[in-house]
Amino acid sequence: MVNYPRVYTVEQSCPINLVGKKGQAVQISIHKPSPYICANRERILPDWQKEPLFWVVIFLQKSQYPLVKSTAEIEREKENLREKFMRFGCDLAFNLRDRGYFADLIDPRTGYPLLSRPGVIPHNDTAVVKALLNYPVLKNKCCVIVHPTWGTAVYPSIFLSAAPPMIVEWEVKSIASMHGWQEVEEGSVISSQ
Template sequence: MMTNNQASETSPSSLLPPRLVRLTASTEDDLECSLHYLPKPLMREFGHVFNDQYLKFVDQAGDSPLRLLAIPTNQRAREDLVAVGDHIEREKDRLLNVFIAFGKYLCEQLRAMGYWADYIDPCSGLPMISLNCNKVYSEVDGMECLLNYKAYNAGFCKILTHPRWGSAVYPATIFAHAPSDIVKSLIESLPSGENA
């Protein structure tokens, strides 16, 4: 669960504050996950990355207005990811696999209901499902905008700092064009993570 300090750091676009969830109760791989309307500062970047891919999907129910949603996730790394070495690369691979399973699950659930959803490959910054997209999404910029998390420059890289985990954090984002109550229910149906 969030502390009071973290709650005040969420943006006005927040629909569900950050919470620790797991894909299944049997795993120990937690993701900090929240839900937001896509705010204006990210709309332009979203448009560059996805074009109008989401408009190819229509609201099957016809009773809920669809809005673009962002589902930022952060994982606590076992290592400070600013460091280098084979052990850091193995940890990044582990975190990538956890996120891909999570992103694939959420997107498949939403797409099965007739809604558009896609997730960003944290390694390339490119969408995983939408084709013909060649613009890169900045996870760090997204986390700054959506969650007010801080970042700093290290050479040519921008490093995200989580309020509790520092730079031992692995950010990745899912996007959806779906009713917020459906996405919120889907996230809330997941098992709670440790310390939730």
């Protein structure tokens, strides 16, 4: 029996909407890589050269505050959101790796992959969200995404995987509860927290 590779096409996936115990909203969507990532893969992700197809998973977390200014309180919030993503992303990456798929997360602070060899240039999470979701970006001291519902109170993070989107989605949903997140039904209003 010959096992042919399954072909997946994702133009704009429906987001996976999650909410935390304290009402914090999370949106996750799976996309083909942007043209910039494809053109610069070797410089950004040198270990990913042998992966013919991989997917970009965008994690957007609702922040308690707009992220346009830099105050001690906002920097603590960003660090808290980064930590939540890193914990979730590591669980997701190791689950997918255990299944034989290449997977990694980009550290939002540095722009470099956490589990793969870093390239010569960092990944730009904000630019990827702009390219793949077409969300506006405010250019401030650092670039800030403008979410259609949350405004500038959004923290973007990026996860990469060679696993098919259906498997990534299944793994995301299966580990969400371990992180205090539950899925929100489509059409439900996500808390403003």
